[in-house]
Amino acid sequence: MFLRYCRLRFALIAYLVIAGPSGAAIVFNDGFDDGSFSDGSPVTWVPAPVLPAYYDASTGDFRMESTGSSLDFVAAAVPSILLANTSIRTQTRIGLDGESVFVTARNQDQSEFNNYFGGVTANGSSADVFFGRTDANTTTFFQEETISLPLDATANDFLMQLDVVGTTISFRVWLPGEPIPIEPLYTHQDTVYVSGFIQIGGTATPGAAYDFRRVTVGDTPLGDPTAPLVLRVNTTTGGVTLEGVGPESIETVSYLIDSPSGSLNPIGWLDGGLDAQGVGAGTGAGESWEVVNASPNQLLEAYLLGSSAFGPGETVSLGLAYDFMKDARDLTFQVATSGDEVLPGAIDYYQAPAVAGDFDLDSDVDNSDYQAWRRSYGRLGVTGADGNADGVVDAADYTVWRDAMSADALAAPEPNSAALIGVLATGSLFLVRSAGR
Numbered sequence: 384m385f386l387r388y389c390r391l392r393f394a395l396i397a398y399l400v401i402a403g404p405s406g407a408a409i410v411f412n413d414g415f416d417d418g419s420f421s422d423g424s425p426v427t428w429v430p431a432p433v434l435p436a437y438y439d440a441s442t443g444d445f446r447m448e449s450t451g452s453s454l455d456f457v458a459a460a461v462p463s464i465l466l467a468n469t470s471i472r473t474q475t476r477i478g479l480d481g482e483s484v485f486v487t488a489r490n491q492d493q494s495e496f497n498n499y500f501g502g503v504t505a506n507g508s509s510a511d512v513f514f515g516r517t518d519a520n521t522t523t524f525f526q527e528e529t530i531s532l533p534l535d536a537t538a539n540d541f542l543m544q545l546d547v548v549g550t551t552i553s554f555r556v557w558l559p560g561e562p563i564p565i566e567p568l569y570t571h572q573d574t575v576y577v578s579g580f581i582q583i584g585g586t587a588t589p590g591a592a593y594d595f596r597r598v599t600v601g602d603t604p605l606g607d608p609t610a611p612l613v614l615r616v617n618t619t620t621g622g623v624t625l626e627g628v629g630p631e632s633i634e635t636v637s638y639l640i641d642s643p644s645g646s647l648n649p650i651g652w653l654d655g656g657l658d659a660q661g662v663g664a665g666t667g668a669g670e671s672w673e674v675v676n677a678s679p680n681q682l683l684e685a686y687l688l689g690s691s692a693f694g695p696g697e698t699v700s701l702g703l704a705y706d707f708m709k710d711a712r713d714l715t716f717q718v719a720t721s722g723d724e725v726l727p728g729a730i731d732y733y734q735a736p737a738v739a740g741d742f743d744l745d746s747d748v749d750n751s752d753y754q755a756w757r758r759s760y761g762r763l764g765v766t767g768a769d770g771n772a773d774g775v776v777d778a779a780d781y782t783v784w785r786d787a788m789s790a791d792a793l794a795a796p797e798p799n800s801a802a803l804i805g806v807l808a809t810g811s812l813f814l815v816r817s818a819g820r
Contacts (some may be wrong), residue, residue, distance in 0.1 A: 409605075410464060414597040415440040416711045418642065420459065431458040431493050435470070436587060439757045444711070445595040449587035457593070458584025459494055461600075470601040471579015472544040474559060475583075477505040477536045478592035482538075482585060483513070486647050488547045489579035493565040495519045495531040498579060501545040501554035501569070504535040514554045516576075525552070525571035532556060540596065545653035546604045560613045560731030564629060596732075597712070612693055613718045613729040614640065616705050621648055622705040625693065628729065632694035637675070637685035638728075640704070644711035645679035648703055652682050655755070662699075663689060679706065740787025748787045756781055 415778065420428040420440040428445070430438050436457040437448040447457040454560030470486040477484050485502030496517040504511040509531045515524040522794060525755045536555075541643055544555045546565070552566035581600055585593040599605055611633040615624045627633065640647060663671020678681040682704060693699070705714075718726040738780040760776050773779070 408603055410466065410600045411461075412597070412599045412713075413445075414443070414554045414712055415445045415595070416443055416713060418443065420445050426461045427463065428459040429462055429493065431456070431460065431492060431582075431584070435516070436553050443712070444581075445598075446592060447595075448592035449589055456496075456584050457591075458582055460490060460580055460582035462490075462493060462580045464600075465578055465580055466600075466602055468549065468602050469547045469581060470544065470603060471581045471583075471598065472542060472600075472605050473583055474540055474542050474596040476540050476594050477503070477585065479519075479588070479590055480505045480537055480591075482505060482591045483594050484543075484585040484587065485513075485583070485754065486545045487517075487541055487584075488545055489576040489584050491576065491579055497576070499545065499547055499552050499573070499576065501543060503532075503534075503536055503556060504749045505533070507512070508533070509534040509585045510534040510541070510556075512554070512556055512568055514571070514640060518571060518575070518617075520794075525573070526569050530568050534558070534691050544605060548604065559733075560729055561629070562729060570767065599679065611726055611728070611757060612638075612716075612718055613731050614714065614796075615698075615731045615733065616712075616714065617734065618705070618707050618710050618712070618732050619734045620703040621651060621703040621707040623652075623701040624630050624698050625701055627693035627695050632692040632697075633718065633726075634690040634692050635686070635718050636684065636690045636721050637719040640682040641682055641712065641715045643714055644709065644713050646706045646707045646709045646711040646713060647682055649677035649680050651683065651703025651705075652701060653677055655700055656682070656704070657686075657699070657701070659702065660700075664692060665689075685719075701760075705731045719726040738787075740784040748784065752784050753781075756784055773817065 413420075413425055413428075414498065415425055418441045420438065428438075430436070431737055436449050437446070438457075438459060439446050445459070447459065449457055466488070471486050471488055473486055475484055481504070483502050483504040485500050487496075487498040487500040489499055491497035497519060499516050501514045502512070512526075513524060513528045515522060515525050516525075521567070540559055542555075542557050544561060546553045546555075546567070550572050552572065552573055553570040555564050555567045557564050581598075583595055583598060585591060611627065612630045612635075613626050625638070653714060656674065657663075657672035658674045661671060663686060665671060665688075670689065671687050672684050672691070674683075675685050682701075712732055714730050716730055717725055718728055719725050738748065740752055756776065
């Protein structure tokens with residue numbers, strides 16, 4: 384027991400010192416959450432001087448849009464930071480079919496395009512990937528053939544990552560929530576440019592627009608191709624679920640969610656996390672999942688004397704753990720395994736309306752939602768089981784769940800007085816435990 388305790392303590396400490404995905408050295412991570420691209424927080428983006436267009440980040444995304452008919456590109460760069468080894472990743476979407484979005488590295492100047500690039504062209508229900516080097520007016524494509532992906536790039540977000548390390552240039556494209564591909568789509572050796580700055584942009588026929596959700600830049604390759612779990616965050620409701628996406632089950636002993644801006648909802652998480660659900664084998668101390676820390680900046684649960692397996696496609700709710708009113712989208716997520724590994728997880732932000740009666744936030748209504756209501760009976764504040772959103776979980780919320788059940792499931796258990804007394808007693812014990820932490 385003592386050895387296991389020491390191992391867990393080591394894992395938790397390791398959480399706090401991880402620099403970023405795969406331990407990569409992060410140069411900057413800009414989610415444009417402050418509504419500006421030019422205020423120096425964390426960097427100052429400079430639109431290309433020869434390419435006047437509309438640039439705006441007031442919505443929390445960096446939008447570039449063509450305002451004329453003679454432009455070839457819209458683009459913005461961070462010319463103040465020069466890098467040799469460069470890894471640039473962005474989550475984006477293309478606003479018009481037939482247009483292309485790109486990321487570049489080792490740029491030499493902003494007046495002419497002299498750089499390495501990777502990008503995607505929207506082509507109906509598919510997307511064509513390109514990759515190469517630009518020398519002023521000359522473009523050299525490195526790929527021997529164009530790879531087409533089954534992706535509607537105007538209807539869906541996607542991620543691109545260009546890595547330039549030494550003389551090796553590589554490019555990846557994947558969907559939010561998926562593990563980073565182990566193998567890049569393209570790889571090439573080149574020695575023309577040895578250092579420069581990064582840039583993002585797209586082609587610019589009239590009406591073309593691009594929304595960049597986030598740009599992360601490192602001086603070593605970002606990400607981990609073995610990310611075993613994804614945290615799916617509903618930015619409409621604040622609901623958060625944990626889903627296994629790796630090739631095999633992961634025996635998990637603890638997980639950590641961080642938000643530098645304080646975009647977590649500890650009340651909703653305490654109501655719907657693994658501890659609240661009683662996940663684990665026993666009832667004694669350390670024999671099930673327990674809350675270690677709960678704040679707007681950090682949520683941490685651990686299973687001291689056991690582990691839970693999360694396999695491919697398995698999903699578990701973590702309650703209303705996200706503050707959708709703040710919606711900074713700056714979460715990081717990591718897990719510790721029974722093998723004493725600390726692994727990064729993926730984050731998938733999405734929008735979906737609330738489902739009436741879906742108290743465990745798994746997108747359907749069934750008897751498990753009734754159990755979520757029982758656990759939360761009498762609670763105040765933002766919780767998943769507050770079906771009528773009046774700030775308290777009570778019999779009226781049971782009615783919401785009952786009415787949402789299908790005709791085949793109307794044999795729903797009625798909450799008799801004895802059951803309500805048991806629910807209230809459970810709620811009181813929870814409050815005592817929370818107060819004692």
